[in-house]
Amino acid sequence: MAPKSDIEIARAAKKKPIQEVGSKLGISSDHLLPYGHDKAKVSAEYIASLKDRPDGKLILVTAINPTPAGEGKTTTTVGLGDGLNAIGKTAAICIREASLGPCFGMKGGAAGGGYAQVVPMEDMNLHFTGDFHAITSAHNLLAAMLDNHIYWGNELEIDIRRIAFRRVMDMNDRALRQIVCNLGGVANGFPREAGFDITVASEVMAILCLATDMGDLERRLGDIIVGYRRDRSPVFARDIKADGAMAVLLKDAMQPNLVQTLENNPAFVHGGPFANIAHGCNSVVATQTALKLADYVVTEAGFGADLGAEKFFDIKCRKAGLKPAAAVIVATVRAMKMNGGVAKGDLGDENVDAVQKGCANLGRHIENVKSFGVPVIVAINHFVTDTDAEVAALQEYVQGLGTEAVLCKHWANGSAGITELAEKVAALADGDSADFQPLYPDDMGLFAKIETIAKKIYRASEVIADKKVRDQLKEWEAQGYGNLPVCMAKTQYSFTTDPNRRGAPEGHTLPIREVRLSAGAGFVVVVCGEIMTMPGLPRQPSAEVIRINDEGLIEGLF
Structure with missing residues (x-):
């Protein structure tokens, strides 16, 4: 009998009313704004009332560089949350919301997998509570205004050649990357080049995920730079009086969403900025709320630790005053073999030598995370093809670095398969x-911050940037933006800008293509190599097989 798919497992879940899930954290039903029976938003008034409570322990789940072999970072995040609850701890999970683009494209959903999932899976991967639609609307209101x-x-004398704000939509659509708008004559405005990004790449998304309350949200929205005058002075969203109305559209989206795992444990699912072009973490308000309500909060960062954990530490934790107590790095035997040179089709064959060779990538991530002063443990996400000798080789390598690697079987067994990791x-x-x-x-200079990340995290020997980029950074420093953190936008597949270069390369060059100021979000984006802010659909998108069957159930989501 074939194993059940993720959606079949999720559909069979015995969900509890969301009020009962909230009561596990002491949230009364009066403070939950229900969206159906199995999801709710936590009210802003209740969140404000928690400010004097002590914080629980924050645990970050990160991973090695992603490979086609699969790592299971979200699955491990969910499994660990369930595992902590299973050993008698009060724990909550904080993850990002899913974007429709990847869901209907190639990546699929973002709710975990197997018996370590957050439900309702279909809702989370579709419209959920409408947060992404609200962000899309607020962003495009500013573009329209x-x-x-x-x-x-x-009246503000905006130079239409220097407009810095594009439109967004929550779908992969390469045809909209570059467009010409305002065509059709005088009545339609002044023709200009423009384009679309995907909603998760919107600065409004990054702002919502870093704002601490509605006042902070509106201030940050007002700080968005929409364009420049001929003298290069910036024009802000507040200058065209868009910030108030944008905040109104985001009023409900600002409140975090509470759902549950398959084992009925609380999970906050809120926000979802692109892990390339933005900081790739769930919202600060969800994380801070969870920390006030639970003894342990398990959250994740986007992609591998070189991008995700670094941004989590240097952007989210810095800006929100968070202090992580521990970090889990997810790895698989399969991914180690792929880093060791094994082709995807041969990953099922035992190859201890390739595991040992591929462990260099994991080792680099362990060193990097430890360099932030955060203690580390490795979770080996188990696959049925893993052999005892391969697992032992991975554990021995990690032990040699003064760290421990624990075999986890949460995908197949839920919390029962991850209790050892939970205890540790x-x-x-x-x-x-x-x-x-x-x-x-x-107070370090912007270019020096870029060099620090490139050399200490990526192990590059130098950063190359032309005079235009360096002058732009100096100009922003002169305007008072020099104290902002930098957000590196590069491939997630490698420590370098070459997605095909696996392992743990050293001495490479990091080329900077351009820099962008996200003044509202509060960081400078540094674009390295080719980074798409509007993905395209693959040759055979997942949308081709997503349908409603004769029983009224959704098929094709995974």
Whole structure:
């Protein structure tokens, strides 16, 4: 009998009413705004009332560089949350919401997998509570008001050649990457080049995920730079009076969503900025709320630790004052073999030598995470093709670095398959070994911050940037933006900018293509190599097989 698919497992879940899930954290039903029976938003008033409570322990789940072999970072995040609850701890999970683009494209859903999932899976991977639609609407309201301001006389003297704000939609559509808008004559405005990004790449998304409350949200929205005048002075969203209405559209989206795991444990699913072009973490407000309500909060960062964990530490934790107590790095035997040179089709064959060779990638991530002063443990996400000798080789390598690797079978067995990791993570978080420090200080120059990440995290020997890029960074420093962290936008597949270069390369060059100022979000985006802010659909998108069957059930989501 074939194993059940993720959606079949999720559909068979015995969900509890969301009020009962909330009561596990002490949230009364009065403070939950239900969206059906199995999901709810936590009210802003209740969140504000928690501010004087002590924080629980924050645990980050990160991973090696992703490979086609699969790593299972979200699955491990969910499994660990269930595991902590199974050993008698009060734990909550904090993950990102799923984007429709990847869901209907190639990546699939983002709710975990197997018996370590968050439900309702179908809702989470589709419209959920409407947060992404609200972000899309708020973003595009600003874009519309910008063009409208120019149409009605351009009082702010915006140079239409220097408009810095594009439109967004929550779908992969390569045809909209570069467009010409305002065609059709005088009544439609002044023709110009423009384009679309996917909603998760919107600065509005990044702002919602970093804002602490509605006041902070509106201030940050007002700080968005929409374009420049001929003298290069910036024009902000507040200058065209868009910030108030944008905040109104985001009023409900700002409140975190509460759902449950397959084992009925609480999970906050809120926000979802692109892990390439933005910081790739769930919202600060969800994380801070969870920390006030649970003894342990398990959250994840986007992609591998070189991108995800670094941004989590240097952007989210720095800006929100978070202090991680422990980090889990997810790895698989299959991914180690792929890093060791084995082709995807041969990953089922035992190859201890390839495991040992591929462990260099994991070792680099362990060193990097430890450099932030955060204690580390490795979770080996088990696949049925893993052999005892391969697992032992991986564990022996990790032990040689002064760390421990624990075999986890949560995908197949739920919390029962991850209790050993849960015990060890709780002990690690309760210890006094954590001494978190960001990689660089706020007052370091912007280019020096880029070099620090490139050399200390990626192990590059140099950063190359032409004079235009360096001058732009100096200009932003002169305008008062020099204290912002930098957000590196590069391939997730490698420590280098070459997605095909696996392992742990050293001495490579990091080329900077361009830099962008996200003044509202509060970071400078540094684009290295080719990074798409509007993905395309693959040759055979998942959308081709997604349908409603004769029983009224959704098929094709995974």
